[in-house]
Amino acid sequence: NEYKSYLSFVETMGLFGQTKPKDPRETVREMKKKLRSEQRGIDRSINHIKREELKVKKSLQDAAKKGDKDVCKILAKEIVGSRRAVSKLHASKAQINSICMQMDTQVSMIKMAGGLKSSTEVMKMMNRLTKVEEISQTMMELQKEMTKSGIIEEMMDDTMAMSEDEELEEDADKEVEKILFEVTKGQLGTNEALSTPIVGEEEEAGPAELSSDDENALKSRLAALRS
Secondary structure (H helix, E strand, C coil), X not given: CHHHHHHHHHHHHXXXXXXXXXXXXXXXXXXXXXXXXXXXXXXXXXXXXXHHHHHHHHXXXXXXXXXXXXXXXXXXXXXXXXXXXXXXXXXXXXXXXXHHHHHHHHHHCHHHHCCCCCCHHHHHHHHHHCCCHHHXXXXXXXXXXXXXXXXXXXXXXXXCCCHHHHHHHHHHHHHHHHHHHHHCCCCCCCCCCCCCCCCCCCCCCCCCCCCHHHHHHHHHHHHHHHC
């Protein structure tokens, strides 16, 4: 059959001293090994982010006791960012699992297809993973290797607008309110998304602009709180 012919061709090329193409099964095994290693790296990143979040929570609680609402909001935003990062990393781990399963399917189809056929699904998932900041560099390198070995086709430039970022930005304030309520046990923030103003804070027509002196003072208070 076609696959046996392929193997015969590989052996013949070797006899003439030419470089033998790598067995696609071996290629997939190597890719999966690298992806599993990346998953372990993601686990380490998640644990690191969670440890840092505990420190920020402690700083936020200390700032709340001092009534420093501006610092509390800054720290709450940091917690929102860390939780979003953790959520993205968990999603990335799940996608890596899907990629490994898809490559197993590609290997199982080698005999019928007469060789390794590229996968559009793997290509799409790898492209999404290259956009995750914490693993983007490694994923781009693996994407190139997969393209060279025929696991995926060359990815065209992705020109789609990232409208998701705009939606996340709109939700950020709501999440900050919930974090403030959670960490300070109701002393600040709201339990429902911006349904009521922060406890003890009067409603204003809009956010007040901080002067450069105010910003410097705020940074100093934040630095002192973390030291």
